[in-house]
Amino acid sequence: MISTPKSTLFPTLTLLLSLPILCFYIAPRILPPRQITITLPDELDDLSLFHKAIAMDSSNFSHRHHHRLPSAKSHLSTAIRRPKIAFLFLTNSQLHFSPLWELFFSNVSHKQYNIYIHADPFVKIPPFQGIFKSRVIPSKRTQRSSPTLISAARRLLATAMLDDPSNAYFALISQHCIPLHSFSYFYNFLFDLGRLSVTDFEFSSYIEILDNEPTLWDRYNARGENVMLPEVGFEEFRVGSQFFVLTRKHALKVIKDRKLWRKFKLPCLNLDSCYPEEHYFPTLLSMQDPNKCTQFTLTNVNWTGSVNGHPHTYHPSELSPQLIYNLRESNSSYSHMFARKFSPDCLNPLMEIAESVIFKD
Numbered sequence: 001m002i003s004t005p006k007s008t009l010f011p012t013l014t015l016l017l018s019l020p021i022l023c024f025y026i027a028p029r030i031l032p033p034r035q036i037t038i039t040l041p042d043e044l045d046d047l048s049l050f051h052k053a054i055a056m057d058s059s060n061f062s063h064r065h066h067h068r069l070p071s072a073k074s075h076l077s078t079a080i081r082r083p084k085i086a087f088l089f090l091t092n093s094q095l096h097f098s099p100l101w102e103l104f105f106s107n108v109s110h111k112q113y114n115i116y117i118h119a120d121p122f123v124k125i126p127p128f129q130g131i132f133k134s135r136v137i138p139s140k141r142t143q144r145s146s147p148t149l150i151s152a153a154r155r156l157l158a159t160a161m162l163d164d165p166s167n168a169y170f171a172l173i174s175q176h177c178i179p180l181h182s183f184s185y186f187y188n189f190l191f192d193l194g195r196l197s198v199t200d201f202e203f204s205s206y207i208e209i210l211d212n213e214p215t216l217w218d219r220y221n222a223r224g225e226n227v228m229l230p231e232v233g234f235e236e237f238r239v240g241s242q243f244f245v246l247t248r249k250h251a252l253k254v255i256k257d258r259k260l261w262r263k264f265k266l267p268c269l270n271l272d273s274c275y276p277e278e279h280y281f282p283t284l285l286s287m288q289d290p291n292k293c294t295q296f297t298l299t300n301v302n303w304t305g306s307v308n309g310h311p312h313t314y315h316p317s318e319l320s321p322q323l324i325y326n327l328r329e330s331n332s333s334y335s336h337m338f339a340r341k342f343s344p345d346c347l348n349p350l351m352e353i354a355e356s357v358i359f360k361d
């Protein structure tokens with residue numbers, strides 16, 4: 001099951017290993033940041049995890065419970081026995097809003113959710129407390145503008161699939177994300193049987209999938225011109241928010257993929273156009289199962305006035321009940337469930353409006 005990385009040897013090893021690394025890195029620090037590459041041992045580690053998760057899913061759980069459901073809705077409640085949401089926290093810092101999340105989960109039965117954390121082991125983070133205690137999965141180094149963020153998300157998906165066959169939805173969350181509704185609102189929304197399509201009784205993933213962004217051509221060629229061919233033609237290349245809520249069926253597709261990963265794991269030549277995690281998931285799912293993706297993210301991000309690829313970060317002076325109501329609004333028929341990014345000092349003002357605004361539906 002889940003365990004924090006054991007590390008009696010780790011500090012000494014890190015020290016020994018870091019000497020050459022330090023020398024190596026001090027000079028390039030002044031130049032543009034080096035992109036870390038994924039080593040063969042790390043790749044093999046991941047593959048073995050994915051194989052285990054795939055094997056369990058097909059032997060045990062299969063598509064019986066959540067995917068190919070019986071042909072009448074009346075059978076659904078017995079077919080989907082107590083489905084859970086897996087909350088996948090992807091972070092390289094402490095979880096700034098953990099007290100808010102504690103409150104989010106406070107009245108909720110453990111039978112309805114699980115928590116998993118991928119925390120960059122190269123960053124010193126104080127041990128997670130409360131409901132986050134011991135929820136860190138074996139994690140590896142992550143870096144912006146590199147495929148390591150894809151790996152981390154796939155590691156979270158596979159670990160959660162393996163850990164509990166009842167995990168039916170997988171929600172990727174960052175340390176800068178906050179909830180915009182109560183847990184039960186979100187849970188009831190996801191498992192609302194009215195949302196199932198009448199023909200195949202299958203739930204959909206909430207992942208943004210866009211094909212009309214002006215930067216798409218540069219991002220497609222970030223690893224070199226035509227490098228993505230033949231696996232991914234430009235007309236198949238998509239972009240979308242990295243923060244998704246996937247069904248188990250789609251989580252399985254993601255960890256099964258080898259073909260697209262071979263291309264997306266290549267280092268970028270052009271770091272300004274390098275956001276692999278914003279392309280891999282939307283491209284893969286739009287190629288494999290577009291009709292079961294809403295093409296819409298449940299996480300509100302404010303790209304107005306974005307700087308350097310970073311979205312607008314909310315600060316305490318901007319917080320108000322009205323902001324929460326505005327962030328919930330969307331162009332889709334349903335509300336946003338989460339929002340990012342918030343600066344860590346938003347915690348107290350958010351806690352003040354938690355019960356009266358955020359968790360009041």
Ligand SMILES: *[C@@H]1O[C@H](CO)[C@@H](O)[C@H](O)[C@H]1NC(C)=O
Nearest residue numbers: 055056059060061163164165
């Ligand atoms: C099937 O699921 C059960 C219950 O979660 C688990 O204990 C068991 O190991 C799984 N079987 C396989 C073959 O992985």
Ligand SMILES: *[C@@H]1O[C@H](CO)[C@@H](O)[C@H](O)[C@H]1NC(C)=O
Nearest residue numbers: 103104105106107182355359
């Ligand atoms: C938890 O339950 C208490 C008592 O029923 C209620 O007052 C409170 O608003 C609930 N908190 C959340 C976050 O739902």
Ligand SMILES: *[C@@H]1O[C@H](CO)[C@@H](O)[C@H](O)[C@H]1NC(C)=O
Nearest residue numbers: 302303304305306312326327
């Ligand atoms: C989005 O960010 C801009 C500043 O970059 C701000 O003016 C605007 O109010 C924000 N939108 C919302 C809905 O908060």
Ligand SMILES: *[C@@H]1O[C@H](CO)[C@@H](O)[C@H](O)[C@H]1NC(C)=O
Nearest residue numbers: 300326327328329330331332
């Ligand atoms: C709805 O879509 C329009 C046009 O794309 C956009 O300008 C607007 O900000 C969107 N509104 C919300 C609430 O997302």
